[in-house]
Amino acid sequence: MRLNQVTVTMVDLDAGWDFYSQLGLIPIVDSRPKYVRFACPDGDSTFSLHQGPETGCGTTVYFECEELDAVCSALVEAGVQFSSMPEDQPWLWREAELFDPSGNRVILYHAGQNRLQPPWRLKPEIKR
Template sequence: MELNQVTVPALDVAKSVAFYQQLGLRLLVDAGPRYARLECPDGEATFSIHQVPELPQGPGVTVYFEHEQLDEWVAELQRLGVVFDELPTDQSWLWREARLRDPAGNQLILFYGGENRKNPPWRL
């Protein structure tokens, strides 16, 4: 089994598409204003945005995007005007993470876990 795609909710799909394109995703399907699907620049995973009449309540969705040059990526995104809630920080679970929200309020974590992503010292 392989993860194909993740879908996040949005009130304004076009605004969210523009945001994710800033992160480096490429538009594959534009069925606006209700739906769009993008692909990650590396690997086979896709990412979609689906228009909803209202956003879910509570903590909602958290999506992780990994990049080996995390600090440089974050600095480039800041130059493009992307606002972060938390800049890259080393975490106790051995990942380096930066946090932000997309235009719909979905939480994104840009991170680098390297070998520890799938093989932390406490792996079963």
Template sequence: MNLNQITVPSSSLERAVPFYQKLGLKLIVDALPKYARLECPDGTSTFSIHHVDDINTTNQGITVYFECEELDDEYDRLIELGLAFATPPTNQDWLWKEASLFDPDGNRIILYYAGENRKNPPWRVK
């Protein structure tokens, strides 16, 4: 099984789409103001955003992870574009390096690099 797409809710695609474009995703379906689909710059996964009238921004149930081989450089690029991060690139106990931010609707975004530890950490079940 391979990840095909993730869809997140948004109260304003006019705000959300440019945010994800700054992250490097390419708009491939433009059905604004109700729906947009973007293509990840690496791999084959896509990312969708659909309009909702009422979004519960206190619900932290949606977290999206985007892997970046050059995480520090990507972080610097996004800071230059004016994106605000909740946490800078930080080495985690689970052997991933992560930086976090929130999209305009409060969905948590994690940019990370894990290398071989993404699917094969030392504690992987054999």
């Protein structure tokens, strides 16, 4: 199984379009005011926004960046506001946090091999 896309509900897709385009996602579908879709600049995953009612947002989206500090610095220069700049975390990821225009939490991070192979990863069970 492979992740195809994540879809986040937003009230204002124009604001979402601007925000996620500024982060570097590549617009591939524009069906505003109801739906937009982006390709991630690395790999083959996609990310979508669907117009929905204003309710409590509980979505967190993670985008991995090889050069996290440089990406965050460039985004700050472009006017993007972060709630926290890149910091090393106890789970061995380096993360920065920001919020999109609908309040969805966005984490830009770099994890390297620790994304799928952390030192505490469970060992596969031997099937008998």
